[in-house]
Amino acid sequence: MKQKITLKHIARELEVSISTVSKALKNSEEISADTKEKVQAFAKLYNYKPNNIAVSLKNKRTKNIGVVIPDIVHHFFTTVFRGIEKYANEQGYNVIICVSDESFDKEVINMEMLNNGSIDGFIMSLSAETQQKDDITHLKQVVEQGIPLVLFDRVTDDLDCDKVILNDKEIAYQATIKLLDEGRKRIALATTESYFNVSEKRAEGYKQALKEHNIEVDDNLILVLPYDDIQEKMIHKFFDEVEVDAILSVNEIFAIQCMEVAKKRGLKIPEDISFIGFTDGLLSRYSNPTLTVVAQHGVQMGEIAAKMLIDRVESEISGDEDETYRTETVQATIIDRESTKN
Amino acid sequence: MKQKITLKHIARELEVSISTVSKALKNSEEISADTKEKVQAFAKLYNYKPNNIAVSLKNKRTKNIGVVIPDIVHHFFTTVFRGIEKYANEQGYNVIICVSDESFDKEVINMEMLNNGSIDGFIMSLSAETQQKDDITHLKQVVEQGIPLVLFDRVTDDLDCDKVILNDKEIAYQATIKLLDEGRKRIALATTESYFNVSEKRAEGYKQALKEHNIEVDDNLILVLPYDDIQEKMIHKFFDEVEVDAILSVNEIFAIQCMEVAKKRGLKIPEDISFIGFTDGLLSRYSNPTLTVVAQHGVQMGEIAAKMLIDRVESEISGDEDETYRTETVQATIIDRESTKN
DNA sequence: TATTAACACGAAACCGTTTTCGTGATACGC
DNA sequence: GCGTATCACGAAAACGGTTTCGTGTTAATA
Structure with missing residues (x-):
């Protein structure tokens, strides 16, 4: 059982400091070409990959996005999810998914579960029960904490956040x-x-x-x-x-x-x-x-939602925050088949 | 924008050390009833939740499980996923999902993405291309690193690991x-x-x-x-x-x-x-x-897979590892409808 | 030759927890 | 009154990275 290799291992082996290794792997100008080469070669050889968790802790961002949807065995949500996953992966983000099962309580629990550092932002569609109860304190809490949130399809007018809807x-x-x-x-x-x-x-x-x-x-x-x-x-x-x-x-x-x-x-x-x-x-x-x-056009909807979320996440980091929330509308189209004339 | 509260904040506010706060919140015997009460009350008031990332880093386990499947817009995989998600959530685990899109390369990339500390184990079903190429070095690597892996439905005989299949x-x-x-x-x-x-x-x-x-x-x-x-x-x-x-x-x-x-x-x-x-x-x-x-019976299959994986993960922690891998078989059933006689 | 700038690297703080170990204060026995 | 056990807590290391700042060495400048 090969253990995962860390910066510390490389440093010890090459008799340099951890900082040097870290910088060398990032191609920092500070480090001489010689050492950079040595370190990078060694890292490649032992297939070094930085530990995501450690990076997340340090950088305060996880490159994970949380998706909470009412149902996964439903074609529409499935396609939206596909779009989210596609765009997110392209941008180097992972998708953590939770299903609320149309239940308010599950929606709340899932969000709490994810909202302890595990994710950089939420994409969600409200559960049936949440819409009926019209209780969105859990969403408001998230927004208040500054966690980016994008709502799609089943949205609410009572919350100020980014949204993607169908016409x-x-x-x-x-x-x-x-x-x-x-x-x-x-x-x-x-x-x-x-x-x-x-x-x-x-x-x-x-x-x-x-x-x-x-x-x-x-x-x-x-x-x-x-x-x-x-x-x-x-x-x-x-x-x-x-x-x-x-x-x-x-x-x-x-x-x-x-x-x-x-x-x-x-x-x-x-x-x-x-x-x-x-x-x-x-x-x-x-x-x-x-x-x-x-x-x-669920896939498109998902891609837009993911883009909105990731843009928001990254703008928060770079500091150029845009305080105005947007609502994007996906244009549905009619596909003519046999059940209608012409 | 309310910032998330940390142990440090509580400690400072209550004029005790971080260790005391940590122990008090865990109801440690070491701490007097008085301080425990104080700390717990304060924590509840400010809705303290430990930062998952930090806990993961410290404990070397994430309570996340990675699922890599060929397709999500497919009823069978969707139901299996539902089962995984259900059981995992009950056990306090989150599910991170990646879709390989039936592509070998995507499967490899997704696994590498997840296998840097983000997850405690994998549940997967092989992509079509992986089965054609019959190249499973990426899986072998994972197993070698001691990362628990459960294969379902589209499995391979060339790898020793836990499996769930249909009869x-x-x-x-x-x-x-x-x-x-x-x-x-x-x-x-x-x-x-x-x-x-x-x-x-x-x-x-x-x-x-x-x-x-x-x-x-x-x-x-x-x-x-x-x-x-x-x-x-x-x-x-x-x-x-x-x-x-x-x-x-x-x-x-x-x-x-x-x-x-x-x-x-x-x-x-x-x-x-x-x-x-x-x-x-x-x-x-x-x-x-x-x-x-x-x-x-996809849901059942997913539940079994999740249980096998989580059992494996937890047994690794407690130390009582069972080196023999199991293959569980889900019994399919025939549902009689109108397209057959009787 | 003395001063200084550039270079290459290391020490250490930090992210937010957990956990081991040490220690001062009190209480107890003799 | 002295030694010791118990209690209640704090200091500090550790997880695995990133990043700031300091520093010793060399080379260039006056």
């Missing part, structure tokens, strides 16, 4: 317009139970589009579904009760479920009824018919 | 038997291009089942698909060339794709043809018909 309202508006342009008159909205701010914004866009086309918003056309297995029954009931010729869904699963029920009821897609869902995941690509979706 | 061969055998029991005679295998060891084992189980039923293995019935978009054409060609009444697929996507092509060709599922896929992801649950699958 939810506009893209929902556009999606609805697209359905209207197809000639649809009875457009339903399939959405989630507890109103997330994103769902709400999507609903706003949907309603605005209808209003601009002088169509009254019919609450009976808004289908609120739980995350259970009773969805199919509820959807059947929905189809029983109202007449529908298009459905805009705030996620992929609801759209797929609705399509299946529609097919079972003998409706032709997209002749009789059109579907658009949010999230460009596997389901929409492999469903039959394939589903037209709003692509949220 | 790939047996479950593929059972799945094939299941198809045979349905009366299927021409069972195809849909598999990946570059032979992973898992794909290979699944193929073995498939072949063994056929042989035991005195059915000759027909190489024309083995459909090797790329990860591109030309799959559909290839599958059509496959159906053109050979007669098939069942398909066992090493993943979910291939199975779904084959089902779609079969449907387009007017085949009834499961009357005319049956399907079984590996991976119990979203696709199989929401496809039409729903897909019978081999559930790999």
